[in-house]
Amino acid sequence: MTTEREDLNVHVDICQLRYQQLEERIARVENHVATINKDLQDFKSEMRENFDQVKTMIAAAQAQRFNTMVGSAATVVVALLGMLGYLIVHLPK
Numbered sequence: 001m002t003t004e005r006e007d008l009n010v011h012v013d014i015c016q017l018r019y020q021q022l023e024e025r026i027a028r029v030e031n032h033v034a035t036i037n038k039d040l041q042d043f044k045s046e047m048r049e050n051f052d053q054v055k056t057m058i059a060a061a062q063a064q065r066f067n068t069m070v071g072s073a074a075t076v077v078v079a080l081l082g083m084l085g086y087l088i089v090h091l092p093k
Contacts, residue, residue, distance in 0.1 A: 004011045 002010055004014055
């Protein structure tokens with residue numbers, strides 16, 4: 001039986017098999033990398049959407065808090081004006 005070192009044809013055939021296996025492995029790795037890349041892009045898009053939702057919720061909460069503060073301040077002002085009016089009307093002359 002001839003060995004790869006002794007016969008060039010055997011060497012060429014073995015190299016062809018080796019390169020074919022390497023190409024198949026590289027193709028599998030490329031497919032895995034492409035899948036990982038797609039998953040990362042999907043993850044980035046989802047995170048961006050979630051971040052936008054959080055920003056919207058924070059803005060809505062700030063607007064609601066501002067409206068509550070304005071309503072509370074208006075209530076206090078109306079109460080003070082009412083008390084002032086009552087005192088003016090009921091002050092002894």
